[in-house]
Amino acid sequence: MASNAEHRLRKRLLRIAHLTGLFLAMSLICLPGLWIVLNSFRPTVEIMAKPPVWIPNSLNLDHYRAMFGGVGEGGVPVLTYFRNSLIISVTSTLVALLVGMAGGYAFARYRFKGKAALFVGLMATRAVPGVALSLPLFIIMARAGIIDTHFGLILTYVALNVPFTVWLIDGFFRQVPRELAEAAEIDGCTRWQAFWKVEFPVARAGIASAGIFAFLTSWNEYALASQLTRSVNSKTMPVGLLDFTSQFTLNWGGMCALAVLMIIPALVLTFLVQKHLIAGLTFGGVKG
């Protein structure tokens, strides 16, 4: 009896320790985000205060108002940046998904010469740090005359995302038994119909998760975008954050406000496809 009670106590203590550990870890992850949201709503004085003020005295929308205001009053072309970001991210994600689906399907289903080498090659490109690419990319784009265009950035992000989407989607298509497509073909489908009516819907969750990753990569990318954009023609939101720096001052409040606006679409999108995302990731997780 005594040992039973002891075990129960130990179980309970262990549970408390678990929860505490989880809480600490989550705080570490969430705190910076929370700090950004908080800062976007309070006056600069409070942001810069030492020691830091944890519980805000007053919250207001001043930074947001200023950001959307005129150029002289600390305003930045938020809507233009947002539009640029959206066009570039959505387009590059769609293209990366299409290429990824074609490539992933080919890797999963067909045998061809140099398959292994090609696959390793694709993966190797992921090992190159993005910043190392910025100068060569800049030179090539400048020569081609596509600096400061949507097209230039879309091209860059597609190249950045395709190896990853190919790899991820390949994994998902491997999970779909070959016989499904064969059954569909016997049921009267063409090869093309068998893909769209059977294999694609079955792998949809995985493809959606690949899409999310590609979108977030393009949406948040800063290092390359800061080199390849020049003006409101193509500046994306991460680059737009720099508008809040001037020679001697940093407008932390404004920067945080823009950052919040940046986070929202990504957050909404993630929530919308969350179910798919988790299903997709665990689906891929059991890959043998």
Added chain:
Amino acid sequence: MAQVQLQGIVKAYGALQVVHAIDLDIADGEFVVLVGPSGCGKSTTLRMIAGLEDISGGMLRIGDRVVNDLPPRDRNISMVFQNYALYPHMTVRENLGFSLKIAKRAEAEIAKAVTEAAEILSLTPLLERKPGQLSGGQRQRVAMGRAIVRHPDVFLFDEPLSNLDAKLRTQMRVEIKKLHQRLGTTIVYVTHDQVEAMTLADRIVIMRDGRIEQIGTPLEVFETPVNTFVATFIGSPPMNLLEGRITDGTVELADGTRLPIPPGHGAAEGRAVTFGVRADNIMPVGHALPPTAHMADVEMEVQLSEPLGTETLLFAMLAGTEVQAKMLNPRPVRLGERLRFQISLDKCHLFDAETGAALRV
């Protein structure tokens, strides 16, 4: 409804040939089972008939059309896969109706066909479920339902029962046979299980290493196997094979035991032969079937017994080879007990020791 005709069908992957010029005529409405050990080319042959594998050589006819290069959808066949291959994102109803929907049939017609198939296979209560919510046997029935909905010329079954447990397998075997009797459609069925082959087939095709060893009705291949491979593959337990040599018009085994040459068989003096006898034809005296025209008897020491209820399987040694024998109206047998066994020679076989071919005259 259609006959299927294979003429010199070859499958090769580069230089590696896995199916060697097979000839097979399947009559309209016939139930043909391709059986053989794994890797014998039976599944590949079936997949060539389905159009899922390219045919490397020869001619394949379904009905009166040559279909070598037609895609699966134009062959008017349906297939049941070993892992069922149900579409996991569709309900049972959608799975059943998929082929008709692809063929752009009218809604009402699809509904009617699905209802009909669901009734035949008692799937009606499951129509709104997804495959993931079904048991193995139910999935199997959906797979069969999907095959029958479109009234194909030929049904192809690729080891459809091997993922089921033993009891369900027996049950589904009966259902498949009933389905065939009801629909009368030509069926080509692949299995590695000789019991399935025997119970289902009108004709059995026994394959080994990409070649056909024998084609015949279940009784033909059981009673007159053309070689030792067929003899041991068909029937359970497998036929006992005893090595010997023809001496003075008898088969002399390694230890000097002499057995008469089975009627209807013959071999030249001195030839190395294999004497084949099934467990059903070698039984202990007093526990055997009534004697047939030609009998012989041997004495053997029992090494192991497996009581099965109505009969007991005895393992005994004869001339250094383990022999399985059946004991009817069994009584307990002590290990090491010496018993006299009687052999029904009319049911025995003689094969060439080298080639394994039957030595019938």
